[in-house]
Amino acid sequence: MIKLNNKLIALGASVIASTLLVTNAFAAAPSKVDSAAAGVYNPTKNALDGGVTYKRSNGSYTAYRINEQSTKGVNFGRTPTPNELKAWDADIMPDGTGLPKGSGTVDDGEALYDKDCAVCHGEFGAGGKGYPTLTGGTIDSLKNQRTCPGKDAPNRTIGSYWPQASTLIWYIRDAMPYAHPKSYSPDQMYAMTAYLLKESGVTIDGKEIEELNQDNFKKIVMPNRNGFYPNIDGPKGVENVRAFFKNPKNFGAVGTRCMTNCGKESVAKIGNEITDVVPAYSTVRDLPKVDPSKGGAVSEAQKLYEKSCAVCHKTDAMGAPAVGDKGVWADLVVKGIDKINHNAINGLGGMPPKGGAMDLSDAQVKDIVKFMVESSK
Structure with missing residues (x-):
């Protein structure tokens, strides 16, 4: 026990000493960076959007240190085969x-x-x-x-x-x-x-x-074919974008580019509100009433299923038991409806709890399960 404690004391002392050395090293670093920082923050106005970029120099990118180790001998992979290129292209x-x-x-x-x-x-x-x-x-x-x-x-x-x-x-x-x-x-x-x-x-x-x-x-000529600018197609695409963003007026600004203290006069807002529509816009979010005689949903459970569950359970392509597959659901029912309800509410495998529809109550999930089971007999 004494030997073990001695080892722990020695280890703790070495960790503390190492920490002090590292701390002192980082504490001393800023003076070195500051002395070389004259060229670190000098921006170059050559960004694609008309802004600036910063050069990597003196082992730093702005205030951040960069790894200057050689990458010679690093293997970036092999040349793809013609068939691989054809498959990817x-x-x-x-x-x-x-x-x-x-x-x-x-x-x-x-x-x-x-x-x-x-x-x-x-x-x-x-x-x-x-x-x-x-x-x-x-x-x-x-x-x-x-x-x-x-x-x-x-x-x-x-x-x-x-x-x-x-x-x-x-x-x-x-x-x-x-x-x-x-x-x-x-x-x-x-x-x-x-x-x-x-x-x-x-x-x-x-x-x-x-x-x-x-x-x-x-x-085919799409209605908005010419609604995008600047023109990014062709060999001059990059330069067209660069020239476009260099002029603030092209994207709404009437003054100079600014990031802070931008006055209202610096931005031009486009007003084109559409109000003369027939019928008028409505903010009502209620779903229309469904007429069962016209082939619509016949129960609240089915409507909830179609809204929240059919995306995955309509087929077995997502790995979920497809509604209507009698064999699969017969195997599930053998385990008991309580087990099915538990898995539906709490999630199972790749299915999140309640299929991701967390606004559903437990009772609603059970109703959906009952509908799915009854529809698969």
């Missing part, structure tokens, strides 16, 4: 590069949308279920600024905001549908894109879109 560009071969109709896209997308994005892409609104909106609304309550926000939708249709079909291919991304065939990709573009009022050569393929897709 999957961009779909505005000029049509990367478009798959295929075709899809608006009618097929509508059926696909109702099956896979309406649960999140609302009927016809009109939103209202917590996910982005895809259709509607006006280009004029993009000038709106929410400077006070009651003013309309910009409506950034496919038709009013997106400059290129290529990003739409590209995103659909790689990220949709939510529960099973990358599952659409080229024909389905074209069909979904055709439907969303038609619902957004986009035309081809002045005619409504009925079908899309790799040929007529290249003729």
Whole structure:
């Protein structure tokens, strides 16, 4: 015991001595930095947004020390093979590069949308279920600024905001549908894109879109195609951005650039509030009453399921038991309804408590579970 205590005392003394040495070393460091700081903070006005950058010098980047050790001999990996490059080079560009071969109709896209997308994005892409609104909106609304309550926000939708249709079909291919991304065939990709573009009022050569393929897709001109500036395309893109931001008037300022004590006269606000709409805007957030005779939800539990649970439980693609799969749910029911309710309320595996819908009460979750079980018999 005495030997152990001696070791602890010696160790404690060495730690204290080391701490003092390190503390003294850092305490002495500022004088060295200060003596060399003349060139550390000198900014260079060459930032892309018209601001400044700082050079790395004297072992520092502004007030922060940098590691100046040599990186010679560091292995950054190997050169990718042609096949790897081909697999990664999957961009779909505005000029049509990367478009798959295929075709899809608006009618097929509508059926696909109702099956896979309406649960999140609302009927016809009109939103209202917590996910982005895809259709509607006006280009004029993009000038709106929410400077006070009651003013309309910009409506950034496919038709009013997106400059290129290529990003739409590209995103659909790689990220949709939510529960099973990358599952659409080229024909389905074209069909979904055709439907969303038609619902957004986009035309081809002045005619409504009925079908899309790799040929007529290249003729699409989005309504807001020329609404973005500065021009970032081409070899002069970077310089165009740099020149744009160097002039404060381009982004609303009427005076010089400022970070502190900026007066009201330094910023010009754009006023373009839209009020003459029919019907008038409403702040009521109540969901419309559902008529069961028209195929709507027939119970409160089903409505809650569609709102909060169907995204994952509609199919088994997310690893969750799909509603309607009798075999899977029969195995779960054997364990007892109390066990299912407990897992639904407290979470299990990749599912968070209550599926992430923490505004649901325990009683509501149990009602949803009962609906899911009854729907899977």
